[in-house]
Amino acid sequence: MKLECPKPNIPFNKPFFVGKxxxxxxxxxxxxxxxxxxxxxxxxxxxxxxxxxxxxxxxxxxxxxxxxxxxxxxxxxxxxxxxxxxxxxxxxxxxxxxxxxxxxxxxxxxxxxxxxxxxxxxxxxxxxxxxxxxxxxxxxxxxxxxxxxxxxxxxxxxxxxxxxxxxxxxxxxxxxxxxxxxxxxxxxxxxxxxxxxxxxxxxxxxxxxxxxxxxxxxxxxxxxxxxxxxxxxxxxxxxxxxxxxxxxxxxxxxxxxGRQIIDQRSRLFARYTVQLEPLARSGVIQLPHQDTACSGNGHIFYLITRSMADRTRLIEYLKERGVYAVFHYVPLHSSEAGLKYGRVSGEMTVTDTMSDRLLRLPLYYEMTEDDVDRVAELVTAFYRVNR
Missing domain, CATH: 3.40.640.10 (Type I PLP-dependent aspartate aminotransferase-like (Major domain))
Structure with a gap:
């Protein structure tokens, strides 16, 4: 009987060398x-x-x-x-x-x-x-x-x-x-x-x-x-x-x-986009906006989920399978120091909504296309049973 080796974990980020x-x-x-x-x-x-x-x-x-x-x-x-x-x-x-x-x-x-x-x-x-x-x-x-x-x-x-x-x-x-x-x-x-x-x-x-x-x-x-x-x-x-x-x-x-690093990350970013576009078309996630006036650098690949509860479940689902995804900022205007030192102009509806729903997927220089495919497959599998 052939035993399958467990797949290695995919960290959120990993420092790296490029040569000298x-x-x-x-x-x-x-x-x-x-x-x-x-x-x-x-x-x-x-x-x-x-x-x-x-x-x-x-x-x-x-x-x-x-x-x-x-x-x-x-x-x-x-x-x-x-x-x-x-x-x-x-x-x-x-x-x-x-x-x-x-x-x-x-x-x-x-x-x-x-x-x-x-x-x-x-x-x-x-x-x-x-x-x-x-x-x-x-x-x-x-x-x-x-x-x-x-x-x-x-x-x-x-x-x-x-x-x-x-x-x-x-x-x-x-x-x-x-x-x-x-x-x-x-x-x-x-x-x-x-x-x-x-x-x-x-x-x-x-x-x-x-x-x-x-x-x-x-x-x-x-x-x-x-x-x-x-x-x-x-x-x-x-x-x-x-x-x-x-x-x-x-x-x-x-x-x-630098150009080599950015090109590699951009390729991984593009691969995520292709793999997850069907989910975006179905309306269960929102993918990063890309404007023709701006060329990005593949820094963060994020999803906007339907709710904070959705995001929490997806983070746990990925973690149980060895993939580490994280959320991002707690809005400064609602933080202890923000309330003390700053002030708000107007409504903060979009900030509050997006910060509750944003999820960052792993993306780093030494990540492989197979790694991206694995993460995308897991996200897709999650939404297959959480529509």
Missing amino acids: ELYNITQAVMADGHISGDGRFTRLCHTWLQEKLGCPGALLTMSGTAALEMAAILCDLQPGDEVIMPSFTFVSTANAFVLRGAVPVFIDIRPDTLNLDESLIEPAITTRTKAIVPVHYAGFACAMDEILQIAAQHGLLVVEDAAHAMLSTYHGQYLGTLGHLGCLSFHETKNIISGEGGALLVNDPVFMERAEIIRDKGTNRSRFFRGEVDKYSWVDIGSSFLPSDLIAAFLYAQLEQ
Whole structure:
């Protein structure tokens, strides 16, 4: 009698190597003798980001959170100033501005893209509004033409939270490069990774000199290293936002293979779409919206189920069969800190509904097409008996 081997578990996410990560780290230690911040690999990453993305300046940070915190400082916010953002986002989006004394003003999201609803921005603007923070959920673009036009009409800054959106585009431009400032994340759950890590994209050169100062503990050390001053000193507020060159060494290996990584994830995303389209046509799930104006990056493949109860049952069904799917954000406007530090503009019906029903399926670089097929078959089997 032949015994079948149990199928291996499929995790939600898995960190990965693409080639030269460990070699680069060794080079930083043995050849360069430099593992603190702003070494050779940091400079290589800066050059890659500026040349590939087409932005005037890029600065590696310890995390996407750190990039957002730097952006909030650069917005020169005063206590009581307001920043418009979606509630359906990670806490860092709001925390960065709350730390500067600003008030997050939460608006609802669109039911198709799950990005902030651009039609709700102007009703949320007051005399205290200083910035808009579009969050490109799952790597798909917010309506940036409309957002930038509103910002220009009202004299507001635009800070893109592009943590999900590395190498996604909008009308041919990379997300994170459209606003005054853009924030990227290289956390191990993202497409291109360094464990922890992020980058601030400085798209308006007026912010560049101060961004360097803030990132380097409030000193003008960058100008000193360029020979522009004969000594450096404390000139502004700041913190130690720059990462170790070991992180940059790992990241640079991934950046060099960035297109390969995105193409692989996009293939898996497309395969999920094909496999699950029959369920979407039957009305039991909603699949990610795809707009021809935006090329995504295969960051998150999600389903919108019919109800929270439906989602809970599906998560348990998959887990019992070795597949780990998860939900996403608890809306910030209903969280303890959100109620304390922020305020809501208008109804939050879509945010509340979608956050209760959204389910993320496994998607990672080393996932195989067979893995995708297995997950899709299980989702289909679940709905075969749960219609």
